[in-house]
Amino acid sequence: MKDEQVRELLYQALETEKGGVEIYTTALRCVENDELKEEWEEYLEQTKTHVQIVEDVLTKLGLNPDEETPGRKVVRHIGESLVQAMEMALSEGEPGAAQLVATEAVVLAETKDHHNWHLIGEVVKHSKGDLAKILKAAHEQVEDEEDEHLYHTKGWSREL
Numbered sequence: 001m002k003d004e005q006v007r008e009l010l011y012q013a014l015e016t017e018k019g020g021v022e023i024y025t026t027a028l029r030c031v032e033n034d035e036l037k038e039e040w041e042e043y044l045e046q047t048k049t050h051v052q053i054v055e056d057v058l059t060k061l062g063l064n065p066d067e068e069t070p071g072r073k074v075v076r077h078i079g080e081s082l083v084q085a086m087e088m089a090l091s092e093g094e095p096g097a098a099q100l101v102a103t104e105a106v107v108l109a110e111t112k113d114h115h116n117w118h119l120i121g122e123v124v125k126h127s128k129g130d131l132a133k134i135l136k137a138a139h140e141q142v143e144d145e146e147d148e149h150l151y152h153t154k155g156w157s158r159e160l
């Protein structure tokens with residue numbers, strides 16, 4: 001495991017969480033089902049906390065959370081594209097359609113989010129010292145929430 005890859009993973013994780021905030025904010029403009037709305041409101045708040053958690057991890061590791069990386073740019077681009085896709089569906093104005101697009105956008109975004117945290121969990125298993133300690137604490141805080149984010153919205157996407 002290379003330090004460079006861990007750094008890149010953490011920067012991508014931060015960008016994914018930041019994109020997540022924008023995606024949930026837009027998804028909440030698309031939602032029609034009250035129960036789903038409630039879940040997404042909760043996930044938006046949790047995602048804002050995840051941004052904070054990853055920023056803290058980077059700072060504790062002596063890394064600048066604002067540093068740009070090539071991978072980060074790609075993640076941002078995908079996030080912005082998902083927001084645009086929802087905007088497109090909203091502008092069509094067809095009942096239910098934007099909500100469906102939003103569930104798919106959330107599933108795509110949460111697949112990446114879930115994957116990042118899974119990999120962070122793997123890094124914990126294969127590292128020692130401060131790095132392991134800092135990542136383990138962060139991972140324990142978000143792991144269960146990421147499972148719920150992905151699997152619940154996948155379920156909604158199927159049901160709707």
Ligand SMILES: [Fe+2]
Nearest residue numbers: 017047050113
């Ligand atoms: Fe997250």
Ligand SMILES: [Fe+2]
Nearest residue numbers: 110113146149
């Ligand atoms: Fe998530």
